[in-house]
Amino acid sequence: MRRAAKVDANQEAIVTMFRALLVSVQHLHAVGGGVPDLLCATPHWMFLVEVKDGSKPPSAQKLTPDQEKWHAAWPLPVHIVRSTQDVIDLVLMINNESGKDRSK
Numbered sequence: 001m002r003r004a005a006k007v008d009a010n011q012e013a014i015v016t017m018f019r020a021l022l023v024s025v026q027h028l029h030a031v032g033g034g035v036p037d038l039l040c041a042t043p044h045w046m047f048l049v050e051v052k053d054g055s056k057p058p059s060a061q062k063l064t065p066d067q068e069k070w071h072a073a074w075p076l077p078v079h080i081v082r083s084t085q086d087v088i089d090l091v092l093m094i095n096n097e098s099g100k101d102r103s104k
Contacts, residue, residue: 008053010083011037017084018049021091034070036078045094047079054082 007029008014018025018040026039028048038049050071052061061082063071071078081087 008037008051010053010055011051013084014038014049014051014081014087017087018091021087023091032066034064034066034068036067036070042091042094045097047094048074048076049090050078050080052080052082054086 011029015025015027015038018038022042024041027037028035028039029037029051036048037051040047040049050063050067054061063080079090081090
């Protein structure tokens with residue numbers, strides 16, 4: 001039986017910041033089984049995000065065993081954000097990747 005999904009206290013602020021930066025967001029936290037909290041998309045990229053509450057002690061920010069297993073099995077990175085600044089940094093990095101010429 002699946003445990004009830006917990007939403008980190010900062011998830012609403014994280015989602016609000018992504019949307020302010022014109023990133024589409026789909027909540028996945030209710031899926032459970034270690035699936036990341038958010039599916040995000042820009043015009044050029046889709047990416048998964050795990051939200052952790054940066055105000056909690058580091059021991060309370062660790063991935064759960066289900067999350068560790070899921071992240072390890074997924075073939076692409078799962079980005080972990082702990083603050084709205086992490087969101088800004090992630091979107092800047094993704095936008096920078098979008099602008100790179102991949103034909104080289």
